[in-house]
Amino acid sequence: MSPSIGRERARSPFLPRRSTAPQAGPTQVLITSPSREVTTHSFPFPDREIPGFYVVIPAGGAGTRLWPLSRENHPKFLLDVNLCGNSLLQSTWERLLPLAGPSRMTVVAGPAHSEGILGQLPNLDSSNLFTEPGPKDSMAAIGLAAAILLRRDPEAVIGSFAADHMISGEDAFLGAVTEAVEVAKEGYLVTIGIAPSHPATGFGYIRLGDKLGLKSAPHSRLVSSFKEKPDAHTAAKYLATGQYRWNAGMFVTKASLLMELMKENCPDLYEGLMNISAVWDDEAARKTALEEVWPTLEKIPIDNAVAEPAAAQGKVAVIPSTFGWDDVGDFSSLAEMLPAESNKPRVLGDQRLVVSEQTAGGIVVPVSGRLITCLGVDDIVIVDAPDALMVTTRARSQEVKSLVKKCREAGWKNLL
Numbered sequence: 001m002s003p004s005i006g007r008e009r010a011r012s013p014f015l016p017r018r019s020t021a022p023q024a025g026p027t028q029v030l031i032t033s034p035s036r037e038v039t040t041h042s043f044p045f046p047d048r049e050i051p052g053f054y055v056v057i058p059a060g061g062a063g064t065r066l067w068p069l070s071r072e073n074h075p076k077f078l079l080d081v082n083l084c085g086n087s088l089l090q091s092t093w094e095r096l097l098p099l100a101g102p103s104r105m106t107v108v109a110g111p112a113h114s115e116g117i118l119g120q121l122p123n124l125d126s127s128n129l130f131t132e133p134g135p136k137d138s139m140a141a142i143g144l145a146a147a148i149l150l151r152r153d154p155e156a157v158i159g160s161f162a163a164d165h166m167i168s169g170e171d172a173f174l175g176a177v178t179e180a181v182e183v184a185k186e187g188y189l190v191t192i193g194i195a196p197s198h199p200a201t202g203f204g205y206i207r208l209g210d211k212l213g214l215k216s217a218p219h220s221r222l223v224s225s226f227k228e229k230p231d232a233h234t235a236a237k238y239l240a241t242g243q244y245r246w247n248a249g250m251f252v253t254k255a256s257l258l259m260e261l262m263k264e265n266c267p268d269l270y271e272g273l274m275n276i277s278a279v280w281d282d283e284a285a286r287k288t289a290l291e292e293v294w295p296t297l298e299k300i301p302i303d304n305a306v307a308e309p310a311a312a313q314g315k316v317a318v319i320p321s322t323f324g325w326d327d328v329g330d331f332s333s334l335a336e337m338l339p340a341e342s343n344k345p346r347v348l349g350d351q352r353l354v355v356s357e358q359t360a361g362g363i364v365v366p367v368s369g370r371l372i373t374c375l376g377v378d379d380i381v382i383v384d385a386p387d388a389l390m391v392t393t394r395a396r397s398q399e400v401k402s403l404v405k406k407c408r409e410a411g412w413k414n415l416l
């Protein structure tokens with residue numbers, strides 16, 4: 001019997017149905033894992049909740065390396081990239097909710113995505129969605145949240161976690177964050193280090209320093225230094241020493257310390273954010289401040305702005321952890337998350353739509369509903385959206401970003 005192929009699929013299966021994501025209650029939390037499983041675990045919710053801990057989710061960047069799945073209106077964080085039922089943002093929310101509770105969960109994003117975010121996170125209090133007029137990189141985004149939260153709660157400890165990363169081993173993750181909060185209370189900027197599995201060149205690395213010896217955080221170490229995105233040779237050398245961890249871009253700190261570090265290392269940005277946060281609760285004054293001040297702010301990642309200089313002063317700690325983590329940066333890393341079958345490409349979606357012969361190691365994403373056939377093309381990437389077909393190799397899947405740029409130059413803005 002031949003498989004029946006539905007061509008009527010107007011809606012991408014990678015867009016989760018709005019507002020229907022299961023909402024975490026006091027004891028039940030929906031957990032998604034990179035292995036496409038959706039399992040319901042019981043957390044001792046009230047025991048996990050950390051008083052005074054605020055979650056900040058910077059949701060920036062379009063994730064253009066996942067085009068044509070990701071689009072400007074549907075960036076990576078709003079997509080259900082592994083077809084688990086939840087978008088990456090929803091999974092991030094549900095993973096952290098047990099630690100902060102809904103009233104201390106915040107998101108920082110651009111105005112174009114407010115509606116999508118509120119639609120996917122019905123329990124996000126709209127006053128906890130901090131809308132930035134335009135992208136100014138991670139320091140401005142996280143700093144804005146820190147400045148606002150500091151005014152709301154001078155003792156606030158904040159944890160910043162990307163909206164579009166995948167994590168498996170949730171208990172290890174929550175344990176690491178809980179330790180990080182303990183260390184943050186001692187006056188450190190704390191990051192979480194991931195055990196590297198290969199000499200990746202797309203991540204920053206953290207060189208481990210001495211043990212901190214805190215009873216409440218037995219795994220904590222000082223950060224000796226940060227090394228941002230090394231070349232392959234250097235990354236391999238780091239791995240061989242056993243002294244490095246991947247930087248997953250997670251930062252836990254007292255909001256007051258983050259602002260102090262900004263004041264010291266990027267005073268203009270500090271000043272601008274303090275001025276904006278001072279009028280945040282007055283809608284008209286906020287609008288004026290954002291219009292006047294935001295465009296003048298320095299565009300700089302949190303790593304360069306404060307983490308690197310603070311590490312040089314011995315003010316940064318790391319919790320080396322064991323949970324699975326990936327930033328799902330491109331189709332090759334998405335392929336890694338799918339089970340491999342010998343001599344067949346991995347298929348993300350309806351398996352029946354892909355027929356292949358002697359085609360190993362690649363990934364095929366059938367979205368349009370049409371049949372995709374491949375013969376003798378190892379390590380290929382095929383993404384077949386209804387309005388655009390993208391073909392590359394796994395080795396070059398990082399370069400999809402430049403392909404998107406080229407499409408823009410060629411006048412295809414409406415498809416980006």
Ligand SMILES: Nc1nc2c(ncn2[C@@H]2O[C@H](COP(=O)(O)OP(=O)(O)O[C@H]3O[C@H](CO)[C@@H](O)[C@H](O)[C@@H]3O)[C@@H](O)[C@H]2O)c(=O)[nH]1
Binds near residue numbers: 134204
């Ligand atoms: N709201 C908002 N968020 C932003 C903005 N710019 C960046 N972010 C958010 O800040 C985080 C890090 O920014 P990226 O631009 O994705 O950083 P990166 O180059 O991938 O490098 C950082 O993350 C890696 C892990 O993914 C790290 O390995 C690396 O060392 C570094 O910390 C992401 O959650 C991203 O959404 C912005 O203008 N606005």
